[in-house]
Amino acid sequence: MVKRVKIKNSGIIKLQRYNDYPDGNLIIAEANRIIPFKIKRVYYINKLDNPRATRGKHAHKNLEQVIFCINGSFALHLDDGETKQKIIMNNSSVGIKLGRLLWHTMTDFSKNCVILVLASDYYKENDYIRNYDEFLKYINRIKKKQK
Numbered sequence: 008m009v010k011r012v013k014i015k016n017s018g019i020i021k022l023q024r025y026n027d028y029p030d031g032n033l034i035i036a037e038a039n040r041i042i043p044f045k046i047k048r049v050y051y052i053n054k055l056d057n058p059r060a061t062r063g064k065h066a067h068k069n070l071e072q073v074i075f076c077i078n079g080s081f082a083l084h085l086d087d088g089e090t091k092q093k094i095i096m097n098n099s100s101v102g103i104k105l106g107r108l109l110w111h112t113m114t115d116f117s118k119n120c121v122i123l124v125l126a127s128d129y130y131k132e133n134d135y136i137r138n139y140d141e142f143l144k145y146i147n148r149i150k151k152k153q154k
């Protein structure tokens with residue numbers, strides 16, 4: 008797992024963890040506290056048996072999320088339009104914030120990989136930007152407006 012995230016609108020989120028090995032671990036995520044928003048949706052991705060599978064390849068206009076790898080490992084590729092970073096996700100108590108306007112792609116799933124995502128809103132397809140050139144144009148439009 009990475010020590011520092013250099014991408015805008017992202018960051019590392021470390022959950023409280025009770026290590027009771029050999030009786031297992033207990034890991035806690037509280038909304039509006041360690042998770043920086045009210046959680047409206049939870050989804051998980053499993054059965055990632057195809058080693059060449061690629062998921063994500065999009066950005067969100069407004070949605071905020073925190074992504075965890077709660078079993079196994081995968082590679083998370085982040086891109087804020089200026090900086091790119093690859094993060095190996097392999098620690099179930101450490102999540103990465105996927106803030107607004109962050110192009111993200113997931114690859115290199117281990118066979119036992121399970122991804123858990125906590126999201127600030129319900130599913131809305133019109134919040135997705137699924138084309139990379141459109142993503143760059145969208146960011147540039149926002150930057151111009153902010154000047």
Ligand code: T46
Nearest residue numbers: 048050052061062063064067072074105111124129130
């Ligand atoms: C994200 C990454 C990390 C729904 O109908 N409701 C939902 O809540 C979700 C998440 C998806 N869907 C539908 C939309 C598509 O027809 O499920 C289908 C697969 O979704 P998608 O191709 O967007 O899956 P991923 O794994 O590429 O992306 C997902 C989330 O969609 C996305 O918000 O940030 O995980």
